[in-house]
Amino acid sequence: MGAITVLVLFPLLAALAVLLVKEDEVRNKIVRVSAGITAALTLVVVCLFFHKGIAYSYRWETVIDLVMAVVEVVLAAYIITIGIRYKNYAISVLSFLQTAAILCFELTAKSQIEVENAIVFDKLTAIMVVIVGVVGSLICIYAVGYMKTYHIHHTEYEDRKGFFFAVLFLFLSAMFGIVLSNQLTWMYFCWELTTFCSFLLIGYTKTKEARNNSFRALFINLLGGAAFAAGIIIIGMSRHTLELSVFTAQKPDAYLMIPVFLLSLAALTKSAQLPFSSWLLGAMVAPTPTSALLHSATMVKAGVYLIIRLAPLLGASPVGKTVTLVGGVTFLACSFMAISQSDAKKILAYSTLANLGLIVICASVGTEESIWAAILLIIFHAVSKSLLFISVGSAEHQIGNRNVENMDILLGVSRKLALCMMIGIAGMFLAPFGMLISKWVAMKAFIDSNNILIVIILAYGSAATLFYWTKWMGKLVSKVNMRQQSENEFHLDEEIPITILACLVVVSCFTFPIVSKYALIPYLNQVFKGQALMPIGSGDIKLMLYMLSMLIILPISFIPVYKNDKRRRVPIYMAGENTGDNETFYGACGTKRQVELHNWYMDSYFGTKRLSFFSDILSFVILIWGVILLIGGIAS
Structure with a gap:
């Protein structure tokens, strides 16, 4: 019990420390040490309670409720004030209404409700705590190096690194609260705290665009x-x-x-499902650590986490079908919209929305197989996508932009960064990496539950991912313009988290059978009161592990071959005579031209303007349809 309390409160102390310390080097050390301690505490808590779990309530629960109520009032007062100041009255009204309603409930009816277990730590909690604590801590360390370079490149923005780091740690504390809280009012408090942190970080630069996007995120x-x-x-x-x-x-x-529908609606907004996705897309204006931590690895996972908890009440119910269809539309539409993007951060944003949609589908279908797939998707997606986000952030500083078309020089600038980025991309769509394993099981679960429409959506949405991931991977390995170099420094604070996350992507693929045996299967046994089985057989697992091993062994085996290679090397043909550097050629009239390789983004087919409007309308209609079914069920 004490260890869990320390785990939740320590990031708060770290946030206060980095906010008060003004000297950069001292503050950076505090961030590094605090992140390391947070990761260590995470592992200690998981080791202590993973086997048997724990469920309890605090003796001073009334005091905790009082502190939360005071903080809720302060936050509401702040939001109402800035809403009036910037003439965004909708957020002022929303904040006032929900805070007033929840406080009235807490001061009246809540006092008559007994809560036996305010905190619950089970196998699902353990997985989420590891994601928040380990991945979150790595991103905090990465932020130290990133923000230093960020303000070198962006001198027009006020340097508020202390504030930035403090909000990151505050967010970690709130996320721990969400996944550990079994008492709904506590979960709600931490839920709103993550919303507030997101608002602060999106608006970090204080530009008009950042402010507008932060208000949009806050409103939704x-x-x-x-x-x-x-x-x-x-x-x-x-x-x-x-x-x-x-x-x-x-x-x-x-x-x-x-209430199941209302909680699901809250989860859909937090996970940025259509028609609520615009807030996450707008959040990409924030510094990259924000995107990696809040909008890929953790905050948006809070929504799908809640849907997994609600899974026993969803399934074939009208609410379950509604949530499944919303997730299906999001997965399919955002997978296609990602094809038309060349900005790496936007590709990651749309693919994040799509993968969250897939997790929503798996969780809301509510079978043992689909929930197994949903939890694995959360693990693999959190690790791979956070790696990609922070790799893109570092690449932007190395090559001066984040356009995929310009990443053909990255191997010549930072081979290690390019390799880590390739591992992250491979983790998202290549066999036998984790995302593909999870999709395989999801497909099997949908077929077994006769969700034929969802099977079709999964097939077409997954096929679409091939377009944007292979374009990106192709640019990285093309070796065009390899002689271009960058003088930007690759900070150790950036390099270490990127390397560790790249290793975790590979390790998670090797260890998923262990995770399934000791975490997923016991959790499913607890939820479904039966004896759950791994959805894929041991033969399939062995085949996947062999394939993964080959990805490592085969390149190593070619080293002796290349060492003694006596083949004659000749310049490549480039629609003209090679000048000798494999980067330029003599074109018409003897003019010297730079070789260019460009991908096709099919904007006229899959552009966001073409697809977003119709997909938003379709998702909205599905939600209205769900409300009608809900009312019809009550009336009958």
């Missing part, structure tokens, strides 16, 4: 927060419980599905 997530608050109030008033585990264990009926 406050909508989700209002749905969350309404769901909590209905659960407390009608079911006389505030424990998520107790609520999800109840027998579904028409009235129970109302």
